Amino acid sequence: MKMKFVSVLELLVVLLCCTDVVLSDWRCGNEYGNCQFTSGTCSGSYVSGLCYGSTNRRCCVPAFNDGRCTSRRGTCQSTRLACGGGSYVSGLCGGPSDRRCCVSRTGTSASCNDVTIVSRAQWGARRPRSTSRMRTPVSLVFIHHTDGRACSDLASCKRVMQGVQNYHMDDPKRNYSDIGYSFLVGGDGKIYEGRGWDRQGAHTRNYNSRAVAISFMGDFMSQSPTSSALRAAQNLIACGVRQGKVSGNYKLYGHRQARGAGTTCPGNRLYSIIKRWNRYTAGTAP
Numbered sequence: 001m002k003m004k005f006v007s008v009l010e011l012l013v014v015l016l017c018c019t020d021v022v023l024s025d026w027r028c029g030n031e032y033g034n035c036q037f038t039s040g041t042c043s044g045s046y047v048s049g050l051c052y053g054s055t056n057r058r059c060c061v062p063a064f065n066d067g068r069c070t071s072r073r074g075t076c077q078s079t080r081l082a083c084g085g086g087s088y089v090s091g092l093c094g095g096p097s098d099r100r101c102c103v104s105r106t107g108t109s110a111s112c113n114d115v116t117i118v119s120r121a122q123w124g125a126r127r128p129r130s131t132s133r134m135r136t137p138v139s140l141v142f143i144h145h146t147d148g149r150a151c152s153d154l155a156s157c158k159r160v161m162q163g164v165q166n167y168h169m170d171d172p173k174r175n176y177s178d179i180g181y182s183f184l185v186g187g188d189g190k191i192y193e194g195r196g197w198d199r200q201g202a203h204t205r206n207y208n209s210r211a212v213a214i215s216f217m218g219d220f221m222s223q224s225p226t227s228s229a230l231r232a233a234q235n236l237i238a239c240g241v242r243q244g245k246v247s248g249n250y251k252l253y254g255h256r257q258a259r260g261a262g263t264t265c266p267g268n269r270l271y272s273i274i275k276r277w278n279r280y281t282a283g284t285a286p
């Protein structure tokens with residue numbers, strides 16, 4: 001009996017170790033790359049943050065010819081991933097045959113069918129004091145948390161939104177022209193419109209003119225956002241790509257990865273979650 005107990009334990013250890021490896025390397029597989037040590041030759045380019053283990057072990061992503069898909073504002077990706085609100089078109093992407101072009105139904109501006117967006121009017125936003133347009137598509141996406149109260153339904157999320165906007169506009173140390181973030185995410189799984197895709201925000205110093213910021217309402221240092229909130233944020237980014245607001249090869253970062261950020265935003269728990277997301281990139285944001 002004792003022998004059996006030990007072998008079950010050993011089996012568990014092996015399972016835990018290897019699940020971790022498979023999970024982490026899987027993100028490289030999603031990009032059709034191979035995890036290898038950077039001492040080896042790579043005919044494409046190395047991308048960090050997609051492979052398990054040593055920092056010298058990176059994802060070698062082959063160089064594909066995706067021009068025909070990009071010119072239709074589509075994104076080349078594995079058909080294993082959902083092409084929400086759009087459809088896959090073959091023959092526009094380089095690489096293996098299950099790598100296809102996800103384009104919106106209209107071909108130009110996809111609607112966010114799989115995302116519920118609560119407009120500024122719907123949550124009772126104040127008018128911005130001023131606005132400045134941002135050039136799109138942006139190539140950087142930052143994830144934040146508000147480090148304040150969480151919310152779970154339309155009524156409570158509206159209150160939080162109004163509170164955040166008042167704080168950003170009225171606090172003398174901030175004095176922003178409007179709520180700082182591009183979009184916020186409620187625990188109810190809805191997206192609340194901040195400055196939107198096309199207006200420059202006030203969220204990530206040094207990056208505001210070329211990044212969108214998605215902020216989860218709440219404090220996610222030791223708690224995770226709801227699964228519907230996590231899904232909504234990912235769907236929103238995918239939609240931004242389809243709409244041509246976010247570049248198809250964008251990089252995803254947590255606020256703490258901004259140069260000189262000096263913050264724990266978006267909280268330890270949420271940060272560990274986004275590390276597994278598509279296009280999360282390790283290291284300091286460029």
Ligand SMILES: [Zn+2]
Pocket residue numbers: 143144145203255263265266
């Ligand atoms: Zn932040």
